[in-house]
Amino acid sequence: MSLDLSVPLRSATVSRLRAAGCVFAEDEAELLFSTARDAHELDAMVERRAVGLPIEHVVGWAAFAGLRVAVDTGVFVPRRRTEFLVEQAVGLAGPGALCVDLCCGSGAAGAVLLSAVAGAEVYASDIDPAAVRCARRNIEPRGGRVFEGDLFAPLPDGLRGRVEVLVANVPYVPTESIGLLPPEAREHEPLVALDGGSDGLDVLRRVAAEAADWLAPGGHLLVETSEQQAARAVEAVAGHGLAPRVITSEELYATVVVASHRAGP
Incomplete structure (x- = not known):
């Protein structure tokens, strides 16, 4: 028919x-x-x-930073504002850069890094099995690798101290605000990809606490947050050997903390 x-x-x-x-x-x-x-x-x-199913789940993909990214039902849908986060990551990644995509969801960030950075070496991880299956479809055909587990835990230990660009699109919605999200998000996306704890920064704090061990000297951690949380996000990152700054995009209503690993003792 x-x-x-x-x-x-x-x-x-x-x-x-x-x-x-x-x-x-x-x-x-x-x-x-x-x-x-x-x-x-x-x-x-x-x-x-x-x-109420998100349109991306209905058609099975999302347009993201010039790519068509596969998005399976039940997997977090990459937001357009997150293109700003990935744009900054691409700008900091030189040819052949070793990159990590934490809380990778569909693997959109990792896929863009592999597509936009010549010779990039990309490793990604997520705790949600459905997200990992989806991310493998987006990342591994482009030459990256995807691991299932909590934050850094499943990554190869040989990456410690070598990561040049660490993208962590952590969940940052405060728990009490989950109910205020559009039904598309709260009913059809995994809670683990949305809930950032009491003030929305619990996962960010965990990433910041370990990031310096994984970053190369002069490497960068990039995390998306909200405008209201930016000051507290900077405080959370600054206490772990990282030098943070906040950049924003009014067009995309996006706020990103970029934290550089201080070289030397």
């Missing part, structure tokens, strides 16, 4: 999406039309979207 590209079907699809509360119903309809193989599949995809 071929997909009918008629105006009535397009209009009906947009109307169904709009009635379900999709703000960008027209854009999402075009995405579904470009993905569905036939009318039956289109109907099923519209229904999944209408009941």
